[in-house]
Amino acid sequence: MSTLFNLSATEASRRINEGNLKAEEYVWSFIERIEKLEPKLHAFISFNKENALADASGIDKRIRSGEDVGSLAGIAMGIKDNISTDGIKTTCGSKMLENYVPPFNATVVERLKKQGAIIIGKLNMDEFGMGSSTEYSRYGATHNPWNTDYVPGGSSGGGGAAVSSCECSASLGSDTGGSIRCPASFCSVVGLKPTYGHVSRFGLVSYANSLEQIGPICRTVEDVVLIMNTIAGNDPKDCTSLSSPETPLQINPNAKVKSIALVRDLIEGSDPLVSKTVYDALDKFQDLGIKIDEISLKSVSFALPSYYTLATAEASSNLARYDNLRYGFSFPSEGYEWNSYISTVRSNFGDEVKRRILIGSYVLSAGYYGKYYLKARQLRSMLRQELLSILTKHELLLGPTMPILPFRIGEKVQDPLKMYLMDVDTVIANLGGIPAISIPAGYSNELPIGIQLMAGPFQEQKLIDAAFIFQNAKKLSTRTPL
Amino acid sequence: MVTKDELNYLRWISRLNLTDEELEKFSEQIDETIKYIDVLETFHSESSSVDLQELDLSDFREDEILEFNGDLIPYSNLTPERLVKGPKMV
């Protein structure tokens, strides 16, 4: 069996572009891998086998005729199933969109394809992005490749599992409250949530529009750079997208990282094994000559309740469109009255989605708007001000990605609030609109633990610099489960 | 406290059918979450201002026609006159 899947995306696309590796062969290695591992992992909802092979063979043809194919030539991408792919079913992990095939590509997908990337399949996720374990997928849970009795994290759990087990070269996930970084941490891969507005949201099925971003989940920091440089940048189809910095992201082996500040409030309340890993990471950074500080972020105390207020409010409105009239699943409306029909159709949402819609309607309803929604927005502004102020003095902030280790499948699914509390470390970056990255930092009983770095708006380069030197120092990226 | 009546009202304005069991179970879970969110009351923001992304009028879209070519709505949902079939309005 081929082990080409072990190559980093950066290395593979280089070899394919040079003609030293056939895209078709490369993609085949993933197909074999998927067919072998999927029964255990269930990371994919849709498998694009035929088209992927056809596309790969097309890439090879074009390279043979001397055409410039692109920086991602032949790269087998897994795309989270809430990102629109023209002609490929996009379900968002929900039964509500069981039959939905988008008639257009998300901008990020267009940009990937333009650089020669191939879509190998659509990745499993918590329904509509709501969840931190992928157990809320209506197509069955995904299993953590490091221990298949455990969750891979969520909501981009399929991406975390597929990338870490080499079922695809790299993946795109989305992050509203931690949905890229959580699976990256639980599956020992690198996940970047970009600055809000850095990557176009056109084609991303909205859960909470003011909080979410599409970002890469990859095995290495170099691959994150490669993918980000392809997908990032202003998009006229998205009013909220902003312009990228002039220089694309780079790998700087000699980058000077001045200082890193530990956020005290994030580490308090973490599992001791997680805290230990974070302190070990701090030591490692110090060994590498970086100044270590410690700061307090007062806003942490109201970050999570603010997040859940704003996210559920936006979700309750974003999900109102699912009435099955223009797209959805098979359920004819003949004989039904309007309100009865849509209430019946919408009972096809899973429990967690229903809960968040109800909470969202509550916090927006007359009488409660000022108490919850408006308050949360004001507090969000306060949090952002505090973050920006701290980031003028400390260029990087450090904390755990998740306060706990990966847990067993089924362990938390009956207790929604417990599930929400796991997002305490990640929601800050979404509320503040700042970039954040999770990188593998260690294991406990073979269960991965990641650490999180945050930086100021459009300071992704600083994250990359620190993540790269840490990656080289820890050498965790060469390990592959299964 | 989110009462069952309030939950019924929320269920109606969100157009979600809930079985009695679900109503019972969700009532508890949602109540717990709202109690958690209630902590917002104890915080006071320094100003009532809210951060908003801003964009100049000139950066918005020009008034140009851009047609979408393609079939949007499944054939099975359309009448022969191309109208979308929806549930009747009483």
Place this chain on the structure above:
Amino acid sequence: MTDIMIGLEIHCQLTSLKSKLFCGCRGNYRSSKPNSNICPVCCGFPGTLPLMNKKAIEQSAMISYSLECKIPDKLMFYRKNYFYPDLPKNFQITQYNVYGLTSIGSHGRIKLNDSKVIKIRRVQLEEDPGRILYAPGIAHNANYALIDYNRAGVSLVEIVTEPDFSSPKEVRFFLNKFSSILEHIGICDTALEGAVRCDVNVSLKGGSRVEIKNVNSFKEVEKALTFEISRQTSLLARNIKIKSETRHWDEQRKITKVARTKEEEQDYRYFPEPDIPLVHLGNEFSSHIGKLIPELPDQRRSRFTESYSLSDQVSNILINSKKLADFFESCVKIYASPVEIANWIVNDLLGLIGSEEPTLLNHIKIKPSHLAELARLVDEGKINRSTGKQILTKMVETGQTPSQLLSKSESSRIIDENLISEVVEQVFKTEGSAVNDALLNSNAINFLVGKVMQVTKGRADPKIVTQLINLKLTQSRG
């Protein structure tokens, strides 16, 4: 009855825009087959985002400006959440002023006359929903509602007045004036089907407010109001309390009836639209809009009465329709006799083309140059006024110029003395005995005058004919 309170909520589409408010589909959907003027954005497909049409903001600001509204320097959009089949996203992107002034216009006014001002509460920009069609006559038996999304996403401006109106007549004046303003700005063709819609609120004696929806043209508003006021009056006379409710105007049966409840809850859960950033207009925006606005009806009326010395009454009639006022000014440009031309238009032309629908001016054949020529001919005495009126009728029917018609109908007065002399000469030769009679009896001159008129087919100027005959008779005696 001064205890009537009426408020209006007017919706007008920005019909001159090429595209919809948030996508590139056509703004004018009327010639499209059902569900063919649509795209993923206006149909609310997952993953789509609204792309604001900046010209729509400019045009809605023009309406605000003409209503003397305050225009903010930043604009915000909100979501109004409710479920309805014509609303693809089950929320409408609109504007909302409760948490601070964010809509395109607020606190405006329109002067109805010297003593009455109607205050404008707000002007806001929003998207039109699609349309639900009902098969005629079998709506409540049909198994389906039929939906057409062609109109979904078209730019709509909502104008809400304070309940300052005291009678249906005032409402009619207001709507005429408002239509005229819209016509002058040129951004809403009120004649297009569905381009303007009106909801009316009315209460009597400070009682409950009844809302009448579904008044689909400005013309129907006065009728709906008159009916509703009399309905409420007769209920009150029988000591029956008026219920605060929503009613529909049935255009066929000319009555208001209780509406089907659209949504039982009124809680729209408004919150700021996260996909549209705050629109920064800047503090130069208002004056920029002012420059885009052409002369408005009130200003034009003043100019007509001052510069052209027209009476108030005549000016009012002319500016009632922009096209009529334009026609008038085009005539005056060719022949500078404004009072005459205005009179021709107001007293005669309107009677021929119908004053109810000045939009017919589009299809009439008469041109400004034609009317100008007619006025000049009458002014210069070349034809008399009654002849002029006759010609005008023909001009309207056939589109021909006065000269063309005159040469054909031979109705222009001959005043050329030489020409008439020749004819007199001729008649004298052939009517020898009549001439002798006239020499003896001055009354017999009429016969000769009659003969000359006969030869010239009635066109000779009778005064000149008489003069020349007398001259010739005198010469003969002489």
